[in-house]
Amino acid sequence: MGFKKYVVFGLILLIVMGVIVYSFIGDNYSFPFAGITITLPIAVWVIFPALILFLFTIAHLVFFGALGFARMRKIRKDGEKLLENSKNALLGRVVNNEYKTDMFKLPGTILPLLNIDPKRYADYRVYDDGIQDILDAKRKVYSGEVVDLSSFSLRADNALVLKNHDNRLAVDKSYADTILKKCDDKTLCQKAHLAMASYASMDDLNKYDVEPTRELFDTLVERVNAKENPLDFSDDVMVDYIKKLNFSHDDFIALAKNLKTKMNPDRLMLLFERLAHEFPADAGEGYLYVMFELQMMDHVRDFLENSTEDEYKKCKYMLFLKDSGKNFDTELFI
Numbered sequence: 001m002g003f004k005k006y007v008v009f010g011l012i013l014l015i016v017m018g019v020i021v022y023s024f025i026g027d028n029y030s031f032p033f034a035g036i037t038i039t040l041p042i043a044v045w046v047i048f049p050a051l052i053l054f055l056f057t058i059a060h061l062v063f064f065g066a067l068g069f070a071r072m073r074k075i076r077k078d079g080e081k082l083l084e085n086s087k088n089a090l091l092g093r094v095v096n097n098e099y100k101t102d103m104f105k106l107p108g109t110i111l112p113l114l115n116i117d118p119k120r121y122a123d124y125r126v127y128d129d130g131i132q133d134i135l136d137a138k139r140k141v142y143s144g145e146v147v148d149l150s151s152f153s154l155r156a157d158n159a160l161v162l163k164n165h166d167n168r169l170a171v172d173k174s175y176a177d178t179i180l181k182k183c184d185d186k187t188l189c190q191k192a193h194l195a196m197a198s199y200a201s202m203d204d205l206n207k208y209d210v211e212p213t214r215e216l217f218d219t220l221v222e223r224v225n226a227k228e229n230p231l232d233f234s235d236d237v238m239v240d241y242i243k244k245l246n247f248s249h250d251d252f253i254a255l256a257k258n259l260k261t262k263m264n265p266d267r268l269m270l271l272f273e274r275l276a277h278e279f280p281a282d283a284g285e286g287y288l289y290v291m292f293e294l295q296m297m298d299h300v301r302d303f304l305e306n307s308t309e310d311e312y313k314k315c316k317y318m319l320f321l322k323d324s325g326k327n328f329d330t331e332l333f334i
Contacts, residue, residue: 003061010054017050018043071101078104083128085111090134091152092159141167162188169195176200180208194219199229202237214251217241221255224262235271239278247279252286253334256293265294276303285334288315292330297322 022043030039078099085095089111097108125132133151140147141160146168154161162185168175169192176196183189193210197219220241223231247255252275259268268290276287284303291300297319304316314333321328 003065006061007058010057014047014051014054018047021046074100075103078108082108082111083131086128087130087134090131090138091154093154144170146171156182157185166191173198177204180210186211190216198223202232202234212241212244214245217245218258221258221262224259226262235267235274238271239274242275242279247282249282249285252279252283253289256286256289257331260290260293269294269296269299285312285315288312289330289334292318292322292334 022041025042027042028039029042029045030037031045032038078101081096081099082104085097085108088095095108095111097105097111099105099108137147137149137152138160141149141164144167147164149161149164152160165175165179165188169179173195176192177200179188179192180196183192189208189210190213193205193208194213194216197205197216220231220233221238223229224233242255245251256272259271263271272283272287272290275283284307288300288303291297291303292315300315300319304312304319318328318330318333
């Protein structure tokens with residue numbers, strides 16, 4: 001029974017009781033109290049205890065009803081906060097785990113640990129449109145689609161935003177310039193710089209202070225004297241990249257093999273003479289490879305004469321074969 005019905009029916013009951021008693025006993029009764037004589041109909045005296053009980057009952061219901069209302073209000077507020085935090089957890093935002101009711105504390109602390117696979121739940125639907133929109137956006141982004149995430153107001157370093165940039169970069173390399181103008185994530189910056197390296201000039205690439213990668217260097221090398229979109233990759237700039245990338249012995253050999261068909265012989269020889277001088281510990285065999293390929297045996301002989309007995313044993317054997325009139329593919333040895 002509702003509170004309003006209880007009050008109405010309680011009053012009706014008291015009135016009916018008073019009318020019935022008054023119809024049988026219509027006399028008055030006097031009661032002295034604190035020097036005062038109170039005279040009321042007997043019917044009133046009969047229903048007075050019931051009236052007191054009725055009032056105390058109402059007070060009891062009002063008090064505990066107010067407590068229940070306050071509790072339900074807290075539950076409703078925590079429910080709204082849990083819903084909002086669910087969206088934040090799905091979007092990778094910071095989640096506020098301060099709840100006023102115990103029933104929401106445990107699920108609230110679990111929310112940040114959620115790692116839902118959007119593809120697995122592609123056909124799953126939730127009752128809340130806001131959460132459903134987030135799930136759909138995440139599924140599309142992690143499937144490689146480009147999605148408008150502006151409605152979610154995400155930070156620039158949010159994982160979903162970074163993945164979305166990555167998706168757009170994959171279908172539109174010119175988007176790299178937009179990313180690099182305001183980029184704080186190292187990995188994304190390097191991906192954008194790499195994409196830009198496939199079409200931009202060195203001046204445009206140098207506008208952005210991005211730590212180079214070996215993949216970036218290889219991309220630039222591939223554009224040296226290319227038929228389409230060639231790049232003016234000067235020796236000085238190339239040496240600077242090599243220093244930053246800490247080339248190893250094998251890296252210099254790989255570079256020599258890559259450049260032998262891209263550079264004219266004179267430039268190739270001068271470049272590796274410089275590399276052998278600036279990186280004597282690692283670039284020597286790369287230099288010798290170039291000299292063998294260019295049939296510059298005098299340069300090979302001069303270089304090997306200044307080496308120790310244990311250095312460049314393969315190259316010394318190759319020189320011996322050349323001096324003996326043998327022809328062979330340098331690739332078999334280096």
